[in-house]
Amino acid sequence: MDFTLGIDVGSSWIKLALVEYGNDSNIKDIIVERIRKRNPTQVIEKAVDHLLNKHGLSYDDLIYVASTGEGELVRHKRGHFYSMTTHARGAYYHHPEVRTVVDLGALFCRVTTLEKGARVRSYAMTGQCASGSGQFLENITRYLGVTIDEVGPLSLQSTNPARTSGICAVLAETDVINMVSQGIPTPDIIKGIHISIAGRILKLLNKLKVESPIALTGGMAQDIGLLAALKEQLEEKNMELEVFTARDCMAAGALGAALWGGFRHYKLLKVKQ
C-alpha cells in the first residue's frame, strides 16, 4: 500500500492529510491543529508523529511527504506544492465537477480556475491588505466578544446589515469599533463584514471570468454567513454561478498536497525508467 502525507502550514492552523494513494485514492485520516502561540515546526512534528503512530506507520512507509503553504517550516518533506495547486486538487478530489476553487485562508483569498484533472488554468488573489481574510474576521470577533463558530449563525440573523470598508482592514476594524460604540446589533455588523468580504471575492471571480460550479476551501469556507452573503451578491449581480463549501474544506490544501505527492512520485519513477 502506498501512503502519502500532505502538510498544509497556515498562519493559524496546521492541516495534515494521510492518503492511501492509487487509482482510487482514499483519505486515511485528516488532522487539523491550531498553532496558537507554539513553535509551528514543533506542532507539525508532534502532529505528524501522532498521525503516523495512530496508523502504525513510519516515515519510511510514506512514498511522498508534501508540504504546502509555509512549507519551509516542515523539516522532513520530499517536496512542496503551491497553495493554489493543492487547494484545486483537494477540492477536485471530492467534487470532480468543480471548475473554480476559492481558497479563503487566514491571510489571503485566492481564486483558481481548473482544467480537467485539477490542472490550474489561471488564478488571482487578494493583495497585501488583510480585509478579505480569516485573520481579519478573527480580529473582529474579539471586538464583538463572540467566538468564530458563532459568526456564521449570527450573520444569518441580520435584518439591516451595516456597511464597512471593503478595501482596508484597518479602516474596517475602525468601522467596527465605531459601530459597537453606536450600539449597532452584532448580527448586522457581522453581516456587513461578510458582505464586504464577499465583494472582494466577487471582484476576483469577475477578474478571471470563472465557470460554475465554484467550491470554497480554507477555514473561512466553513462560515455559513459568508457563504450566504456570497450567494446573495452573485444573485444581485445576476451571476449564475453555483457556489458551495467543499468537503474537507479546511484540509483541502493538505489533501491536495498528498494527492499531488503521489502523482509526482510515480511521475519521477516513470522518468527514471
Place this chain on the structure above:
Amino acid sequence: MDYPAFKQFDYSQSIAFARGLVDDLNFSYVSRWKKANPSARVIGFLPIYIPREIIHAAGMLPVGLFGAGDRIPVVRGDAFFQSYICHLPRTVVELLLNGNLDEFDGFIFPSICDVIRNMSGIFMLQSKNRYIRYLDFPQNFDEQIGGVFYRSELERLMEDLQKLNNSGIDTQRLNISIDLYNKNRKLLKHLQDFRAAHPHKMSAVDYYLIRRAGNIMSVEDFNDLLESLLESVKNVEADEEDKIRVVVTGSFCEQPPLGLIKTIENAGCYIVDDDFQLGLGWMKKDTPSDTSDPVNALVQAYLQDSIRSSAVYDSENEKGDQLAEKVKHLNADGVIFCAPSFCDPALLDRPHLERAMDRHHIRHFSFQYHENLGQFHVIKEQAGTFADMIKLWE
C-alpha cells in the same frame, strides 16, 4: 594577512564569516587589511568585471562595491539620480557620503551602463583627493581594434596604480597575480560544479554569501576559504528535496536581497546557476601566467575567453544560445529572468534571451526587483507556480 585560520573552518564557520563580511558596511576587513599592509592601497570597483590581477600585482586590494541593499536609508544618495535610475548607485553614493568608504584609496567604474559611467563623475566631485577611474572595455573583439584599445586602457590603469602606490608592476608580479586568480576561478568552478550536483547541501543563500564575500577579501584569503569550504561542504547532511532546477539570470549588478534568493528556493526551485557575482567567473579559461607579456595575456583572455554578459554588445546574438547551452549542461528545468528595475542592460537583453529560450523549448518566467525589496509574496507565487507547473504537468 593575519586573519582567522580559514583552512580550519567548518562549513557553518565559513558561512558565518562570509555573512559577517557581506553585512559589514563599515568594511572592517578592509581596515584590518590596511593595518596589516600599511603602505598598500585599497581600490573599490563597481560591477561587473575589472582585471583584479593588475590591482593585486600593484600590491593593492580590489574590493567589489555591490550596494547596501536595505541596510541603510537612502537620504543623500537619491539627490544624485532621477527616479528612473536603478537603486544600487543610490546606496553606493550614500555609503560614500556617510564615510563608509573612507578607507578606500580609489575607485574604478567599469563600462557597463550609463549610470555606472556617470557615477565616476559623481565620485570625482564628491571624493576629490582619491583616484577615480572610468575603465572602458572594448565592444569590438577584433585584436587589432578592441585588443589595441583594451591594452592602452590597461597600460594607463597600470601607470596610474604605480603612481598611487609608488611601486612598479613587473612581469613576474603580474604573472603571480594571474596565477592566483586562475586558482581562484578553478576553486569557484569546483564549488559551482559541486553545488550543481548537490544543491541541497549548500543553499543558494550560502553560496551567494561565499561568492559575495570573495569580492571583498584578498584573493589569497578567499582561496584559503574556498579550499576549506570545498572539503567541509561534502560533510553537510541534508536531504535532497523534490525541487525543479533553475538558472537565474539578470542580476549581475544590483544584487537581489537575500530574502529573494531564499524565496525562490523555498518556492520549490534549486538555483543551480546564477549571475549574481558574475565578474568572479568572467574568464572561461585560465589566463596564461608564464608569458613575458602578461598584459597581452590579459587582453587576449578578455577578447577570447570572456563570457558574454548583458553589458557586452553582441551582434552575433550568441548570449541566448550560451544561456540555453548552460541550461542543458546543468540539466536545469527552466530559467528565471530576475533583473533589477531600471537595469537597461538586463532588461534590454531580456526579450532576446526569452526568444532564445522559446526557440530551445526551455520554460522561463521573469520579474523585476530592487536591492531593498522587502515583500516577496508575488515572486513566491510566480516561482511556486512555475515549479508546480514543471513538476506536475511537463
